[in-house]
Structures are given as C-alpha cells and as structure tokens.
Amino acid sequence: MERIAVLTSGGDAPGMNAAVRAVVRKGHHYGLDVVGVYRGYTGLIQGDFKTMDLGSVGDIIHRGGTILYSARSEAFKTPEGQNKAVEKLKEHGIDGLVVIGGDGSFRGAQALTARGFPAVGVPGTIDNDIPGTDFTIGFDTAINTVIECIDRIRDTATSHERTYVVEVMGRDAGDIALWAGLAEGAESILIPEAPYDLDEIVKRLERGSQRGKKHSIIIVAEGVGSGVEIGRQIKDKAGFETRVTVLGHIQRGGTPTAFDRVLASRMGSKAVDLLLQGESDQMVASRKNEIIGVRFDEAFTMKHQPDMSIYDLASILAI
Template sequence: MERIAVLTSGGDAPGMNAAIRAVVRTGHYHGLEVYGIISGYAGLIEGNMKRLSLRSVGDIIHRGGTVLYSARCDEFKTEAGRKNAVEQLKKNKIDGLVVIGGDGSFRGAKALTSLGFPTIGIPGTIDNDISGTDFTIGFDTAINTVIECIDRIRDTATSHERAYVIEVMGRNAGDIALWAGLADGAESILIPEAPFDLDEVIERVRFASERGKRHSIIVLAEGVGSGVEFGEKIKQALSVETRVTVLGHVQRGGSPTAFDRVLASRMGAKAVELLVKGEKDKMVAIRNNKVLGVNIDEAFANKHLPDLELYELAKILSI
C-alpha cells in the first residue's frame, strides 16, 4: 500500500471535510501518497483526481460541505462504468480507496471491492440511516441546526396562539425528526418507522391549548407526508391558526459540531489504518463510542431503525 485515494459521494454532510483531512494526514503519517477524487464516482470514471498534501487540507476541519465535491453518476451503476473506474484507479497507481457517503455510496464501494479493488467506506449522511453504526457523520450537526430553527420558531410561537408544523429531512428515516423533536419538547413527532393516528395528534394540540399552552409544535419527517397538508388538516379540525415551515437544505449546511468533527477525524484515521493492514470490503463504524471496522454488508443486511424508546419517551414527556 503506497498510494490511496478518497472521494465523497451522495448528499453532502457537515464533517465530510474533517474526514477528508483525517484520511490525508493519517495517510501521510503512514508514508502514503494520498489523492483526492473530484466529484465522486463521476470524477473517478473521468480520472479527475489530484494529489493532496498536508497543506491542502489545512483550514477545512470547520467547513461544511465537501471540498472534493459530489455528483450523481448513472454511468457508475453499470458494469462497464464500474470497470472503467477500476481501470482509472489502476492507471493512476492507486492501491486503495476510501469512500465517504451514505447507502448508495457504500453500494458503489462494495461493487469496487467485488471487482478486486480494496475499498473502505465511511458513513457520512445527515439522516443517520446506515445500519451497523450508532451514528453517521453529519447527523449531530443536522439535528442541532434543526433545534436552533425550532427554538427561533418557538420564540415567535410564544407571541401567538398557533400550531406549528415543522417538516424536516428524512425520506426513509426519522432520526432527525425524533431527536430534534424530543430535544425541543414537541407535542407530536411523526416518523416513517412508527405508526401514528392523526386524531391523536389533533387531540394533543387540543389538550395543550386547554391547559393554557398558547402554541404547539409538531415535528414531521418528510417521509411521512407533506407538512403543508398536515397543517391544513390540523387547522380544519381545530379552527386554530396553523403555520408550516419546511426546513429543506438548510439542514445540510453549516459548520460541523465538535461531535461531528471528532467522529469524522476518528473514522477517517481508522479507514486508512484498515487499508494499511490490508483490509477491504469494510465500513468504519462507531459502536458504544468505539470506532472499528465492520463488514460493509452490515450496512445492507438490516434496515436501520431509530431508537423507538426515544419515541415513546417523547410521547410521555409531551403530555
């Protein structure tokens, strides 16, 4: 192992730059040349890569997004595209690859390993929806961004008798809604992984009003449905003025939290150590605060589920 490369793929997540930095500097520590692949798998197929020095990753640990950029690549989904990617790696004398991204990115990493190229995955996605790891890079920053937004909305809410529906990201995973809703004392939290009764949600808003509360907060994961539609149903049922906020991509951006910077640094270093030891077909995971390498198939073997004990706790605490 003399020369390795790193790429970021899929949706960007705060902390990806910290992971890139850790890969580069740990690689140099072990005497390796490190290359950055521009624009994910699309850049890999094109052979778009550059050598990364220690200085090239200075002052990026605090920045959101990814300095290596990301892009969709339908060509990589084909067998010919993947073989072309391996040829580019061999042409540039790359001996191992680190892929930072989510589920789709990991499937790409798995495909490269199946073609005989050593690849290690680092889970980077704000949705926290990768099975086999307690947390993914970017999740902590995203929920703190959501919490800050809800706090600001609550400041306005205290001045008006209204119901507020906050739609957050999470097409297939409810972790952002669950953690942010619990942290902000939402009356109701709606996530794809747990059944809900709209009448119960409405009753919670009614009960809050009857005990003197001037506003109610409902946090909704986008995978459950449209926040606008839910807001309209609540308004019709209670004749209460309802406001809907769709947070959108503001959740992806911003400077990563200390937790995400440290997690990304630990995972980036671990990925390089795994390659140096001759490992492949692995994912870096954190379990019980221990960073380790696990079989990448664990990311696909089971569907990620949020901690439903937190969901039940949120219902108890919101009475």
C-alpha cells in the same frame, strides 16, 4: 499499499471535510501518497484526481460541505462505468480507496471490491440511516441546526398563539425528527417507523390549549409525507391557526459540531488503518463509542431502526 485515494459521494454532510483531512494526514503519517477524487464517482470515471499534501487539507476541519465536491453518477451504476473506474484507479497507481458517503455510495464501493479493488466506506449523511453504526457524520450538526431553527419558530408561534408544523429531512428515517423533537419538547413527532393517529394529535393539541398553552410544535419527518398536507389536515380537524415550515437543505450545511468533527476524524483515520491492514469491503462504524470495521454485507442486510425509547420518552414528556 503505497498510494490511496479518497472521495465524497451523495448528499453533503457537515464533517465530511474533517474526514477527508483525517484520511490525508493519517495517510501521510504512514508514508502514503494520498489522492483526492473530485465530484465523487463521476470524477472517478473521468480521472479527476489531484495529489493531496498536508497543506491541501489545512483550515478545513471547521467547514461544512466537502472540498472534494459531490455529484450523482448514472454511468457508475453500470458495469461499464465501474470497470472504467477501476481502470482509472489502476492507471494512476492507486492501491486503495476511501469512500465517504451514504448507502448508495457504499454500494458503489462494494461494486469496486467485487472487481478486486480494495475499498472502505466512511458513513457521511445527516440522515443517520445507515445500519450497523450508531451515528453517521453530519447527523449531530443537522439536529442542532433543526433545534436552532425551531427555537426561532417557537418565538413567533408564541407571539401569535399558533400551531407550527415543521418538516425536517431524513429520507426514509426518522432520526432527525426524533432527536430534535425530544430536544424541543415537541407536542407530536411523526416518523416513518411509527404509525400516527391524527385524531390523537388533535386531542393533544386541545388538551394543551385547555390548560392555557399558547403554542404547539409538531415535527414531521419527510419520510412520513408532506408537512404542508399534514398541517392542512390538522387545521381542518382542530380549527387552530396552523403554519407549516419546511426546513429543507438548510439542514445539510453549516459548521460541523465538535461531535461531528471528532467522529469524522476518528472514522477517517480508521479507514486508513483498515486499508493498511489489508481489509476491504467494509465500512467504518461507531458502536458504543468504539470505532470498528463492519462488512458491507452486514450493513446492507440489517434494517435501520431508530432508538424507539426516545420516541416513547418524547410522548410521555409532551403529555
């Protein structure tokens, strides 16, 4: 292992740059040449490579997004595209690849390992929906962004004595809604992993109103459905003045938190270690604050499940 490459793929996540920095500098620490692949698997197929020295990753640890850019690639989903990617890697003398991204990115990395090319994944997604790891890079920053936004919404909700429904991202997982909901003291949290009863939500709002509560916050994970539609149903049933805010992609950008910078640095470093140890077909994972390697197959066969004790606690505290 003398020359490795790193790419970012899928949706961007705060902390990806910190992970890229860790891969590059840990690689140089071991005397490796490190190559950056631009625009994910699209760039891999096109050979959009650039050698990265120590200075190329200077002053990026605090920046959101990814300096390597990211793109979707339909061509890479085909056997022909995957074969072309391996050809490009070998053509440039690359011996191993670090893929920073989510579930789809990891399946791409596994496709390369099936063709005999060593690849390791680093979980970077705000959704925190990758089985096998407690946390993914970008999740902590995203929930802090959501909290900051809801704090501002709460000021307006109180001033106008309104109910606010806030739709957050998360794809098919409810982690962002769950953590932000507990941190915000939301009256109700709607996540894909738990059924919800609209009548019970309305009763909770009515109980709050009867004891003099001036506003209410309901958080809806996008995997549940449209926050706009749920807000309309609540307004029709309860009769409260209701507003809906869809936070959207504002949750994906911004300066990464200290937690995400440290997590990304540890995970990027571990990815290089795994390649040098001859390991492949693995993703880096955080379990009980330990950074380890986990087989892709293990991650793909497991089902992601948020910590439902947080859901139960949020329901109790929002009584």
